[in-house]
Amino acid sequence: MAERQNIPGSEYEEFEDLQEYFEAPRTRKPKPKRTSDDLLPGVVVRARGHHFDVQIEGTENGRHGASGDVRVCEVRGRLLQERGRDTLVAVGDRVWVKPDGARRGLIERVDERHSVLSRQHPGVSVPAEDVILANPDQALLVFSVTQPEPHLRMLDRFLVIAEANELPAIICANKIDLTGEDHAASIFGRYAEIGYRVIYASAETGAGIAELKAQLTDTITVLAGPSGVGKSSLLNAIHPALNIQVGDLREVLDKGRHTTRAARLFRLPFGTRTYVADTPGIRELGLYEIDPQNLGFYFREFAPYIHECRFPNCTHDHEPGCAVRAAVDEGKIDGERYESYVRLLHGEE
Numbered sequence: 001m002a003e004r005q006n007i008p009g010s011e012y013e014e015f016e017d018l019q020e021y022f023e024a025p026r027t028r029k030p031k032p033k034r035t036s037d038d039l040l041p042g043v044v045v046r047a048r049g050h051h052f053d054v055q056i057e058g059t060e061n062g063r064h065g066a067s068g069d070v071r072v073c074e075v076r077g078r079l080l081q082e083r084g085r086d087t088l089v090a091v092g093d094r095v096w097v098k099p100d101g102a103r104r105g106l107i108e109r110v111d112e113r114h115s116v117l118s119r120q121h122p123g124v125s126v127p128a129e130d131v132i133l134a135n136p137d138q139a140l141l142v143f144s145v146t147q148p149e150p151h152l153r154m155l156d157r158f159l160v161i162a163e164a165n166e167l168p169a170i171i172c173a174n175k176i177d178l179t180g181e182d183h184a185a186s187i188f189g190r191y192a193e194i195g196y197r198v199i200y201a202s203a204e205t206g207a208g209i210a211e212l213k214a215q216l217t218d219t220i221t222v223l224a225g226p227s228g229v230g231k232s233s234l235l236n237a238i239h240p241a242l243n244i245q246v247g248d249l250r251e252v253l254d255k256g257r258h259t260t261r262a263a264r265l266f267r268l269p270f271g272t273r274t275y276v277a278d279t280p281g282i283r284e285l286g287l288y289e290i291d292p293q294n295l296g297f298y299f300r301e302f303a304p305y306i307h308e309c310r311f312p313n314c315t316h317d318h319e320p321g322c323a324v325r326a327a328v329d330e331g332k333i334d335g336e337r338y339e340s341y342v343r344l345l346h347g348e349e
């Protein structure tokens with residue numbers, strides 16, 4: 001009998017021979033797999049086209065730069081090849097960066113997101129998520145009790161956006177030194193009654209400041225509210241070393257008139273991972289995508305009544321047998337909150 005030859009496809013070849021044949025070229029010079037030891041952890045704080053500002057976090061030896069340094073990074077080609085229709089890298093993403101010189105880097109890996117503030121990509125007919133902000137932990141909605149007068153319609157709009165994005169919302173009623181907490185509670189107490197956390201604060205007296213600082217520490221917080229409500233003063237009271245000039249928070253957060261609607265993170269110097277997020281355009285975010293039949297689900301006080309309506313597709317506006325409207329008539333649902341619902345339902349401010 002002829003000597004058996006180790007040739008792929010031979011009738012005498014054993015499976016082990018085939019396996020050895022096919023694996024040999026792959027194991028000749030194995031490419032070392034990049035580990036986290038070679039990379040720096042960071043958070044994307046700003047997106048500028050194909051470049052991303054990444055704030056480095058948690059470097060132990062300082063070999064590639066101290067924690068807190070910002071590197072301008074591009075996305076590694078391998079990641080670009082994996083891109084789908086959704087946003088590949090967004091502000092707020094936890095990423096791993098390969099250093100390139102003193103101030104630059106390559107984004108090698110993006111950690112899984114635990115939450116997003118997002119919308120459908122504009123102008124794209126197929127489902128595609130446009131991530132405005134990755135990994136937000138909460139929204140802090142700041143409104144003043146007076147000077148300016150509280151714009152509760154805007155607050156209700158913000159709360160709908162937070163509910164639609166499954167983002168916990170905290171309400172800060174600021175400037176209580178001008179009216180007293182009892183007056184503030186007469187305005188904002190309705191939100192506490194339906195389950196929102198309301199912090200009554202004053203940058204002047206220090207009321208609520210310790211509570212706000214504890215709430216912000218080691219989180220990514222979406223900061224929103226009308227101009228003039230005292231956001232800068234509150235941040236200064238929380239951490240005086242910030243020394244933000246009153247009224248200059250827009251500049252600190254790079255929210256100038258010529259910037260885009262892209263979000264940006266601003267690191268606060270307490271805690272290890274404390275950021276506030278500037279999200280221009282948040283007033284419009286998400287509302288145009290909400291089906292009118294679903295809007296009621298984002299008003300949490302409607303929940304006990306929605307399924308009691310006569311019609312399953314009730315919009316709680318005009319239909320007979322509406323349990324939500326009946327609850328409004330009986331004083332179980334605040335009338336002004338219901339009015340906000342109706343205005344949003346019809347696309348009004």
